[in-house]
Amino acid sequence: MVHAMQHSLNGSTLKPGEVQLEVQDVKLRFGGVTALAGVSLTVKQSEIIAIIGPNGAGKTSLLNCISGLYRPQEGRITFHNRGEAYELTQLPPHQIAKVGVARSFQNIELFKHMTVLENLLAGCHVHMKTNIFQAALYWGKAQREEIAYRKFVEEIIDLLEIESIRKKTVGTLSYGLQKRVELGRALAMQPAILLLDEPMAGMNTEEKEDMARFILDVNEEHGVTIVLIEHDMGVVMDISDHVVVLDFGRKIGDGTPDEVRKNPRVIEAYLGEEAGSFSLF
Amino acid sequence: MESGIFHSSYEKDMALRHTPIEKARLALVILFLLVFPFVADNYWLNLANTIGVVAIGAIGLNILTGFTGQISLGQGAFLAVGAYTAALMSIHMGAPMWLTIPAGAITTAIIGAIFGIPSLRLKGLYLAIATLAAQEIIIWVITHWDAVTGGVDALNTKNYLWFGDDHHFFTEFQFYWIILALAALVTIASVNIFRTRIGRAFIAIRDQDIAAEVMGINLFKYKMLAFATSSFFVGLAGALIAHWRQIVTWERFTIEVSIFYLAVIIIGGLGSVSGSIYGAIFMVMLPAMLNNLGRALSGVVPGMDAIIPFIQQAVFGVVIILFLIFEPEGINKMWKNIRDYFRLWPFSY
Ligand SMILES: Nc1ncnc2c1ncn2[C@@H]1O[C@H](COP(=O)(O)OP(=O)(O)OP(=O)(O)O)[C@@H](O)[C@H]1O
C-alpha cells in the first residue's frame, strides 16, 4: 500500500548510497566486562542494515553508543548530514537527536501516561519552536504550530494504521501496539537514520508482518536509513540489504544476507548457542 | 516543517471543551465565582481567598512534582522568597503592588532554578533531600540575615498602588478580586503550557527521562525550566500572601507548609491543573469545617473544647490516608469517574 504523505519522514540530506554513519574501532567496557571490543561498520544512506548476534553480544550497547547514552572509551562514530560530519561520541543525546538520529528501545520506553497522539507529538519536539511564554498564552504562533504538527503526526498515524487508538493512553495498549507507537514516535522526529532495537520481539506472526511492512514502507517510500537489531532470522534475511554479526563484542560477519549465511565464523557462533534459543537457518 | 493551511477540524478537536455540558459547567463556575463575594460574609471571603492563594501555589508545585516528576520539599521556602521580596520592596522602596507581586514571582523563579540544579544528578528521594536542604537554607538565611530580612521579626507589608502612595487597607472583598484574577491567569497559563511542546517535554521527563533525552529534550534545560516555571507561580502566591496578610514572618513558611502543599497535590491529583484546585478547596475547607463542627458540638458535649484540636488532626490524617489507599490519583480522578458515570447514565455499566 502506498501512503500519500504530504510530509517526508526523511531528515537526511544525503543521496542514497552515500556514506552516512561510520563506526570506527569502538571499544566499550563496563568495569571488567567488555561490551564492545573494537567494532567498525559503515552504514550507507537509505539501506536497511541488520545487526544480529547472540544475547549479550553488544548489539544494544552499540546503539546506545550511537545515540549517546553510552560513551565508548575508544573509537569514533561519525555521522554525516546537512553537509556536516558530526562526531557522535562527543555529543550529548539530545544533540544527537537534533542532527537526525532517532531510535526505539528493546524494552518499550514510551511516555506511558501520555496518549498515542501526545507521544508522537513529543517526537516532534526538536522541530517545534514554541517557548514557555508563547506556550502559556497558546495564541497565534503557538497554536498554529500545534495544529500543523497535529496534521503531520496524523499522517504517521495513518501510515501505521493506529487511527482507532490515537487518544488512548499508551500504558493501556497491548505490547504489539506499543511497539508500533514507539516506531511512530521515532518517525515523528523525521530522522535521517532510524535505529530499531528488536522492534518485533515478542510479537505474533501477524504483528511481525505488519511491523516489517511498516519498516519497508518507511525505507522505500521515504528513503530513511534503518539500523535494525533483530533475532528473527527470517525477517532479517528478508528485509535487510546488509547484515552485521556481533559476538562477544566483536564483529564476526559483515555483508549481504547470503554472504553472512555462508560465513563459517557466523555458523560456528550460532552453533555454540544453546539449542532452542535461536535458529539461524 | 512549513505548513500554512490547516484543517479546522483539528483545531476543534484540540479545543479544551467540546460538549455543551462542559461549556455550561464552566459558565456556572464563572457565574458562581462572580456572585459569591456579594453574598458571602468576611469569614467565607477569607476562606475563598485562602483557597485561591493555595491553588496558585499548588499549581506551581504540581508543575514541578506532578507533571515533571521532580519531588520538592522546598515549597514553603519558595513561598517565603516571593513573600519577602514583595514585602521588602514595598517597605524599603515604596514599590507598588503591581511591581512587587511580579518581582516576587520572578525572584522566586530564579532562586528556584538555582536550587533545581541538583535535579540533574539526583532523583526521587535523593532530590527530596536536596530540596529539603533548599528549604532549610533559605529559611536559615531569612532568619539570620537581619540587616535585610529583619531576621526573626515579622515584616509589615505596605500595600501601595503607586510609588509615594499611602498604605491601603484592602478588604477581603477587594482582595477576592485580585486573587481570583491571578488564580484564573495562572490556571489558564498552566493548562496552555500542557497543550504544547513545553508541557509534553515536562511530562516526558517524568515518564521516561532517557527516552526524552533521546527524543531531543535537553534534560538540564527542561528541568531548570520546570523549576523556574513552578517557582514563578509559587513566588506569585507568596507575594500575594505578603500583601493580603500584611504580616510576613518565617514561621509561616516552614517545612510543614511544604508538606501541606504536597498533600494538596496528592489529594487533588498529581499531574493535573484542575486537581491542584480541587486539592486546595479540600485541604482548606476540611479543617475549617472540622472546626465549625467542633464548635457546634462543644455546646452539646462537655469538655469537647479541650480535645477538638486533637480530633481535627486525627481526622485530617485519616482522610489523607484514606485517599492514598482508595483513590491514589486524587479528587481529579474521582470527579472524572463521576462524570463518566453520568455520561453513560442510565446505562452505566
Ligand atoms: N549499563 C551496563 N552496565 C554494565 N554492563 C552492561 C551494561 N549494558 C550492557 N552491559 C553488558 O554488555 C554486554 C552486552 O550487552 P548488550 O545489552 O549490548 O547485548 P545485546 O547484544 O543487546 O543482547 P540482547 O540480545 O540480550 O539484547 C553484556 O555482557 C551486558 O551485560
Ligand SMILES: [Mg+2]
Ligand atoms: Mg539488546
